[in-house]
Amino acid sequence: MPKKIDHEERKETILRTALDVFAREGYHNSNLSLIAEASGVSRPTVYQYFHNKDEIYYYAVKLITGRLFAKYSAIAWGQGKGDETDRMRLILSDIIDTAAENELALMNLMSVMVSAKRDGVDFADVIHHRTAKFTILFKRLLRQGIDNGHIRKVDIDATAEALFNLAELECFRIAFFKTFDKEAAMSMIAGYLEGLRN
Numbered sequence: 472m473p474k475k476i477d478h479e480e481r482k483e484t485i486l487r488t489a490l491d492v493f494a495r496e497g498y499h500n501s502n503l504s505l506i507a508e509a510s511g512v513s514r515p516t517v518y519q520y521f522h523n524k525d526e527i528y529y530y531a532v533k534l535i536t537g538r539l540f541a542k543y544s545a546i547a548w549g550q551g552k553g554d555e556t557d558r559m560r561l562i563l564s565d566i567i568d569t570a571a572e573n574e575l576a577l578m579n580l581m582s583v584m585v586s587a588k589r590d591g592v593d594f595a596d597v598i599h600h601r602t603a604k605f606t607i608l609f610k611r612l613l614r615q616g617i618d619n620g621h622i623r624k625v626d627i628d629a630t631a632e633a634l635f636n637l638a639e640l641e642c643f644r645i646a647f648f649k650t651f652d653k654e655a656a657m658s659m660i661a662g663y664l665e666g667l668r669n
Contacts (some may be wrong), residue, residue: 485510486534489527490579498524498586528583529597535580539569540608544594547608553618556664559609563638563660567653569641577646604636616667623669630667637663663666 488510492501501524507514521527543562552558570577584594609631616622643654 493583494579500589554621555612566638
């Protein structure tokens with residue numbers, strides 16, 4: 472009886488291996504043959520899942536952001552998680568925890584972005600498109616908090632952008648600086664969120 476292949480698992484294995492290859496070889500010097508060899512599969516097998524290396528990167532961003540957004544939507548609209556400010560703190564804390572737990576993968580994603588940028592490929596639009604939902608989630612929580620009287624009146628767009636920028640900054644620090652201090656990061660975020668309370 473032929474071995475049953477878990478295609479999603481194989482696709483994720485190729486993806487993880489590709490990010491390692493991108494980080495090691497540089498985005499420009501990487502190709503599907505190197506990725507196939509490192510993954511232990513044939514090049515045609517890689518082509519079954521990805522047409523080119525750009526598609527691999529897009530899939531990585533889509534997969535990660537999709538999973539996180541589902542998780543954070545559950546936190547945002549779940550019962551018994553405190554008011555809107557408390558839920559935003561939980562989301563931001565989890566973003567930082569997830570980034571810290573996946574430091575190597577985060578470093579690889581960012582290294583790919585830097586390498587690709589040098590080669591004239593800019594993934595900024597892809598990243599922005601996939602992460603815009605997080606800013607919208609913060610906007611909805613802010614609006615709800617203002618309507619419920621838990622959050623003072625603020626510029627919702629600017630505040631949601633600032634919250635997302637805080638998370639982005641901490642992820643950057645995790646990926647590039649060994650001196651990252653989660654307690655200090657969360658203290659800064661908590662201070663910012665407390666300033667929003669009514």
